[in-house]
Amino acid sequence: xxxxxxxxxxxxxxxxxxxxxxxxxxxxxxxxxxxxxxxxxxxxxxxxxxxxxxxxxxxxxxxxxxxxxxxxxxxxxxxxxxxxxxxxxxxxxxxx
Numbered sequence: 001x002x003x004x005x006x007x008x009x010x011x012x013x014x015x016x017x018x019x020x021x022x023x024x025x026x027x028x029x030x031x032x033x034x035x036x037x038x039x040x041x042x043x044x045x046x047x048x049x050x051x052x053x054x055x056x057x058x059x060x061x062x063x064x065x066x067x068x069x070x071x072x073x074x075x076x077x078x079x080x081x082x083x084x085x086x087x088x089x090x091x092x093x094x095x096x
Contacts, residue, residue, distance in 0.1 A: 006032045006078055013077075015070035035078070042081040047071060 006028040010018030019026045047069075076082055 004078055006074070009077055010071070010074050013070045013073045015074055017071055017074065021070075039079050040081065042083075043079075044083040045075060045079070047075070 007018045007026070010016075010028050011020040011024075014021050016022040016024050017027045017031070018024055019028070
């Protein structure tokens with residue numbers, strides 16, 4: 001079975017981890033290299049920082065399902081035995 005092209009998957013699902021969506025940062029080329037050797041192993045992943053994906057309203061960010069987050073969809077397709085969780089944190093820095 002072939003390894004999915006993670007950049008194409010990221011772009012198709014709408015996450016900025018690929019090389020086309022939003023302010024794309026192209027992390028997927030590094031992620032493919034880093035994770036390919038154990039992508040069929042069962043493990044749990046927690047992704048922190050999930051503000052993108054068509055949800056700019058804070059209420060929608062708090063109520064969306066993990067399965068609806070573009071980068072989580074990407075990971076679930078890339079890692080067939082993945083258990084995934086996600087967290088979004090918003091930090092406010094007081095102005096001086």
